[in-house]
Amino acid sequence: MPLIDKFRRPITDLRISITDRCNYKCVYCRTGNEGALYGDLPFEDYLRMARVLVGMGVTKIRLTGGEPLLRKGVLEFVLDLAQLRTPNNGHGGRNQGREGDQLDIALTTNGHLLADLAQPLKAAGLTRVTVSMDAVDPDRFTRITRVANGYDQVLAGIRAARRAGLWPLKVNCVLMRGFNEDQIIPFGMFAREEGVIVRFIEFMPLEEGRTWSPNTVVTLDEILARMAEYRPLVEIPHARSETARRYRFDDGIGEIGIIAPVSHPFCGHCSRIRITSDGKIRTCLFSVWDHDLHAQMQRGASDEELEDFIRGVIHKKEERHHIGEPDFVPASRTMVHIGG
Ligand code: SAM
Helix, strand or coil, X not given: CCCECCCCCECCEEEEECCCCCCCCCCCCCCCCCCCCXXXXXXXXXXXXXXXXXHCCCCEEEEECCCHHHCCCHHHHHHHHHHCEECCXXXXXXXXXXXXXXXXXXXXXXXXXXXXXXHHHHHHCCCEEEEECCCCCHHHHHHHHCCCCHHHHHHHHHHHHHHHCCCCEEEEEEEECCCCHHHHHHHXXXXXXXXXXXXXXXXXXXXXXXXXXXXXXXXHHHHHHHHHCCCCEEXXXXXXXXXXXXXXXXXXXXXXXXXXXXXXXXXXXXXXXXXXXXXXEECCCCCCCCEEHHHHHHCCXXXXXHHHHHHHHHHCCXXXXXXXXXXXXXXXXXXXXXXX
């Protein structure tokens, strides 16, 4: 039985947060405190969770955090994940196919430690990487991340990832009004010059500081209008479960994506679940509860019992988020402690 929720959405995409520590304090995410709230698990525990879920139909795993590259042993973990094979259940996404297909293993990172790790990660079996970068100007970058001298390191990380052949190479920029909406056109130029896919993300109410309001969101329509002042964009098709709407510039050089969960929600095609660094399943970024998979393992559950537990959890996956609606209830964790 493939993993399908009660709204008939196939669940093929797993995000595992391997730590909720982060070395950055981005204004749209953190209040500025350093610490991990929930801690992390031995890699062998995440590996067992991944193995069970891959056996149930997951075809793509994204490692995230916190900052995943802070975790020692990440290379060995990628190596172990790369040994997992997807069964042919007819519900895989891009990886759908013959029994024994390789997993798509992706990473989301702030890029600070990527320069030295890109090539070893590729060699270990990582397929692709997404680097978060919210300004293409060093001073602005520091104002947003609240970390000095990070810009050059992140740029070096992006270039190392491209050299290592980690492709598609995506650069994610969260736009927050008052901080970086003037970076839209510079990022368009950056996409063309650096040969990366730049994706703008609408700011969501998942930050520690609770500063979100509809006015702080720079919307898809606004991004498109601003970019059109630079060069015309042409929309290109995207997979239904893909989070980003995709565009290329009219001369074919440079790709832009826009992830617009606030102004253009895509919950109807959501194929994702998340495992937090402390081993809880979250069925939506905006869940108000989570489901303790690690506790099941600790009480000695067999793989079959874990599968039953997971099916029960998937059955409860939320239909959609309620951002901006009167009945919106904030998520029970903020982004850094969920894993984006
Ligand atoms: N440390 C890694 C990084 O910086 O990419 C991985 C974790 S970070 C929480 C994952 C993604 O969530 C990043 O692209 C980040 O920009 C995004 N993010 C964090 N807070 C957000 C918010 N309130 N709204 C939208 N995206 C957010």
